[in-house]
Amino acid sequence: MSSVQTNSAISVDCVIFGFDGENLKALLVRRRNADPLYDDGGHKLPGAMIRENETLPEAAARVLEASTGLKDIYLKQTSIFSDPDRVDQSELQWICQYHGIKTDRVVTVGYYALVKLDPGMVSYTKRQGAVWMNVDDIHHLIMDHMDILSDALTVLQKDILWSPIAFNLLPKKFTVRQLQNLLEAVFGIELDNRNFRKKLFSAGVLVETDEYEKHVSHKPARLYQLNKSLFSKKNIVNFSTFARIINI
Amino acid sequence: MSSVQTNSAISVDCVIFGFDGENLKALLVRRRNADPLYDDGGHKLPGAMIRENETLPEAAARVLEASTGLKDIYLKQTSIFSDPDRVDQSELQWICQYHGIKTDRVVTVGYYALVKLDPGMVSYTKRQGAVWMNVDDIHHLIMDHMDILSDALTVLQKDILWSPIAFNLLPKKFTVRQLQNLLEAVFGIELDNRNFRKKLFSAGVLVETDEYEKHVSHKPARLYQLNKSLFSKKNIVNFSTFARIINI
DNA sequence: ACAAAAGTGTTCCTCTTACACCCATGA
DNA sequence: TCATGGGTGTAAGAGGAACACTTTTGT
Numbered sequence: 001m002s003s004v005q006t007n008s009a010i011s012v013d014c015v016i017f018g019f020d021g022e023n024l025k026a027l028l029v030r031r032r033n034a035d036p037l038y039d040d041g042g043h044k045l046p047g048a049m050i051r052e053n054e055t056l057p058e059a060a061a062r063v064l065e066a067s068t069g070l071k072d073i074y075l076k077q078t079s080i081f082s083d084p085d086r087v088d089q090s091e092l093q094w095i096c097q098y099h100g101i102k103t104d105r106v107v108t109v110g111y112y113a114l115v116k117l118d119p120g121m122v123s124y125t126k127r128q129g130a131v132w133m134n135v136d137d138i139h140h141l142i143m144d145h146m147d148i149l150s151d152a153l154t155v156l157q158k159d160i161l162w163s164p165i166a167f168n169l170l171p172k173k174f175t176v177r178q179l180q181n182l183l184e185a186v187f188g189i190e191l192d193n194r195n196f197r198k199k200l201f202s203a204g205v206l207v208e209t210d211e212y213e214k215h216v217s218h219k220p221a222r223l224y225q226l227n228k229s230l231f232s233k234k235n236i237v238n239f240s241t242f243a244r245i246i247n248i
Numbered sequence: 249m250s251s252v253q254t255n256s257a258i259s260v261d262c263v264i265f266g267f268d269g270e271n272l273k274a275l276l277v278r279r280r281n282a283d284p285l286y287d288d289g290g291h292k293l294p295g296a297m298i299r300e301n302e303t304l305p306e307a308a309a310r311v312l313e314a315s316t317g318l319k320d321i322y323l324k325q326t327s328i329f330s331d332p333d334r335v336d337q338s339e340l341q342w343i344c345q346y347h348g349i350k351t352d353r354v355v356t357v358g359y360y361a362l363v364k365l366d367p368g369m370v371s372y373t374k375r376q377g378a379v380w381m382n383v384d385d386i387h388h389l390i391m392d393h394m395d396i397l398s399d400a401l402t403v404l405q406k407d408i409l410w411s412p413i414a415f416n417l418l419p420k421k422f423t424v425r426q427l428q429n430l431l432e433a434v435f436g437i438e439l440d441n442r443n444f445r446k447k448l449f450s451a452g453v454l455v456e457t458d459e460y461e462k463h464v465s466h467k468p469a470r471l472y473q474l475n476k477s478l479f480s481k482k483n484i485v486n487f488s489t490f491a492r493i494i495n496i
Numbered sequence: 497a498c499a500a501a502a503g504t505g506t507t508c509c510t511c512t513t514a515c516a517c518c519c520a521t522g523a
Numbered sequence: 524t525c526a527t528g529g530g531t532g533t534a535a536g537a538g539g540a541a542c543a544c545t546t547t548t549g550t
Contacts, residue, residue, distance in 0.1 A: 004297045006257045006349045010330075049252045052352070056330040079325060080357055082258075082304040101254045104300070109328060158410070177529080194531075195513070218528040219520035240496055247512080248488055425501080442504075443540065450538095466501040467547035495539080 009095075009103040012060045013047035013110055013145065014075075015152035016067060018117035018132055019169040021178050024185045025117065025132040026149060027067060027125060031142060042142040045149065046130070047108065049099055060111040068115055069124050074168045078110040078148070078155045086144050112152040114168035160186060161243040164205070167226045173209055175221035176200065187246060196245060203241045205230065257343075257351040260308045261295035261358055261393065262323075263400035264315060266365035266380055267417040269426050272433045273365065273380040274397060275315060275373060279390060290390040293397065294378070295356065297347055308359040316363055317372050322416045326358040326396070326403045334392050360400040362416035408434060409491040412453070415474045421457055423469035424448065435494060444493060451489045453478065 016027040028043040046067040050059040060075050087095065087106045096102055115121065122132060135153060140146065160166045160183075170178055180196050183189070200206060206224040213220040230239070264275040276291040294315040298307040308323050335343065335354045344350055363369065370380060383401060388394065408414045408431075418426055428444050431437070448454060454472040461468035478487070 003300060004257070004347050004349050005300045005302070006255065006297075006351045008256055008258055008298075009252070009254045010256055010258070010355060049254075050256075050330075052251060052253045053332050054253070055332065056328055056355075077327060080304055080328065082298075084301050084303065099252050101252050103254045107258060107304075158406070162406070175529090192514075193529090194515085197530080199512090213529095215522080216528080217522040217526075219530075221529055243491070243496075248491075423502090440540075440542090441502090442542085445503080447539085461502095463549085464501080465499075465549035467503075469502055 005105065007102075007104050009099075009101060009106045010050045010056070011047055011106055011108040012050065012056055012063060013045040013108050013148050014060055014063045014067070015045055015078075015110065015112040015149050016064065016115060017112060017135075017152075017156065017169065018115050018121070019182050019185065020117045020132075022181060022185070023134045023136070024169075024182075026135050026138060027130050028133055028138070028141070029067070029128075029130045042140070043131070043133075043138075043145075044142045045145045049101070049106075056109050057111075060109075060113075063111075064113050067125065067128060067130060068121065070115060074114045074165055075111055076113075076155070076159065078112060078152050080107060080109050081144055081148060082107045083144075091143065108148070110148040110152055112156055114156075114165060116169065116171055118171065157186060161246070161248065162240055164226065164230065164239050164241075166242065173211060173223040173225055175213060175223060176206075177221060179224075183242060183246065189246065191245070199245045200241075203244070205241055253353065255350075255352050257349060257354045258298045258304070259295055259354055259356040260298065260304055260311060261293040261356050261396050262308055262311045262315070263293055263326075263358065263360040263397050264312065264363060265360060265383075265400075265404065265417065266363050266369070267430050267433065268365045268380075270429060270433070271382045271384070272417075272430075274383050274386060275378050276381055276386070276389070277315070277376075277378045290388070291379075291381075291386075291393075292390045293393045297349070297354075304357050305359075308357075308361075311359075312361050315373065315376060315378060316361075316369065318363060322362045322413055323359055324361075324403070324407065326360055326400050328355060328357050329392055329396060330355045331392075339391065356396070358396045358400055360404055362404075362413060364417065364419055366419065405434060409494070409496065410488055412474065412478065412487050412489075414490065421459060421471040421473055423461060423471060424454075425469060427472075431490060431494065437494065439493070447493045448489075451492070453489055 018025045018027065027046065029046050031042055031044055046063050048059055048063045050056060056077065057075065061071070064073055064075060065071055084105055092106065095106060117132065125132065138149060141149065166179070166182060169182060176197055180191055180193065184191060205227050207227045209223045209225060211223040213223070266273045266275065275294065277294050279290055279292055294311050296307055296311045298304060304325065305323065309319070312321055312323060313319055332353055340354065343354060365380065373380065386397060389397065414427070414430060417430055424445055428439055428441065432439060453475050455475045457471045457473060459471045461471070
């Protein structure tokens with residue numbers, strides 16, 4: 001019988017999703033920005049080891065802030081990746097050396113975050129050496145990070161159906177089309193615009209503003225906001241608007 | 249800045265759900281069956297420390313087998329509980345002593361399992377000193393185990409809507425009423441029996457058998473089985489039958 | 497014979513789907 | 524004036540909700 005494992009290191013890896021009005025994107029970093037020796041060209045998810053006196057959500061929030069400069073962002077745990085061999089020996093050696101620690105094993109916890117992708121954000125992350133890639137175009141990441149990403153996407157899909165988190169990916173004021181594009185991108189489906197509007201408005205999740213798109217070479221679309229009064233009651237629990245609209 | 253945490257112990261705690269045809273139950277153990285000194289009368293969830301060369305799902309399966317004698321049971325990770333103070337100093341001391349380990353911190357990972365509650369199972373668990381309690385009647389557990397239980401129930405509810413796991417709580421052959429009772433118990437709702445049958449049969453998830461209930465003092469109900477052909481295709485992904493039936 | 501749960505049909509109404517044209521703007 | 528996406532209505536059909544009585548068994 002093997003002995004109890006006490007010498008584990010625990011890390012968090014964050015899948016940071018963003019939406020540019022067209023495509024769902026995720027933020028990736030080079031293996032080691034700070035250490036060109038180990039930049040093998042592979043991309044990875046932003047992550048970190050947990051510290052003493054820090055919970056996992058706190059560690060994830062720290063990673064998020066380091067990558068994006070943002071605090072108070074929607075952040076949710078997905079799965080744990082605990083295969084003893086998920087980090088091979090040479091990776092492990094490097095990790096121990098890099099952090100100045102000694103460990104036999106690294107268990108990682110996946111998180112996903114939802115951020116508003118505006119030009120300011122893009123230039124901020126660019127300065128950090130990070131890159132926003134279309135989720136559909138990401139095929140290879142180092143270690144098991146591809147698994148972590150796929151898992152996060154699956155969880156995101158379910159969560160969007162059952163909570164109003166989709167609005168975390170949109171600007172405060174947005175067009176109906178942006179919301180429709182978002183759902184189409186996340187689920188890989190197409191929606192009938194007329195029926196989408198009907199169900200959306202009858203569900204009462206949106207409040208119209210008096211503002212419109214500007215500088216577009218077609219009839220400018222009205223901007224809407226999320227109906228915040230949904231949050232005052234216990235309606236969050238019952239938010240299944242998108243499940244109905246997508247008809248799953 | 250605090251240093252990187254490497255000396256964590258990782259445990260798993262399992263919420264083992266069972267259904268007796270009427271109520272949803274969970275399996276609880278005394279704090280330390282083996283050690284009467286520490287039996288303070290409080291109940292806890294079955295759990296264990298992870299071992300070297302063991303993944304978390306493997307550790308959870310080990311706990312499950314120790315509690316119920318069952319292998320190959322549906323088992324799913326829920327959340328992680330990582331508050332540095334979730335285990336207080338005296339608990340920590342006891343844990344280190346009991347396991348003969350040295351650690352500063354115990355992070356635990358919640359799992360839930362679904363088992364068929366037949367008389368054999370009940371007597372097996374009774375011999376282990378464990379007890380099946382109605383989930384509705386559980387109000388106090390030691391440490392943060394009540395949080396782990398509540399969390400598992402929430403996850404179970406969502407999962408039941410989106411996958412055929414409900415059938416893991418029923419015998420191989422069951423009546424329509426048992427399935428209805430199960431859904432009513434898990435969600436705390438009431439369903440119209442006629443409409444329930446209509447939707448259930450039209451969804452094609454059940455196959456009828458030629459068998460009936462026996463020794464009941466009313467018209468015996470026909471026994472049904474889960475339509476296994478659902479699994480051959482990719483239908484598992486699209487299983488939303490109960491979401492439709494419950495109309496969420 | 498009685499108690500207890502099984503099993504069955506219909507009507508009404510709501511919600512979903514499918515589908516085509518005019519409108520406002522920038523270039 | 525043209526190209527582009529915004530924005531609207533209707534008709535037909537499917538699916539959901541509400542509801543009461545007969546059947547079969549054990550006692």
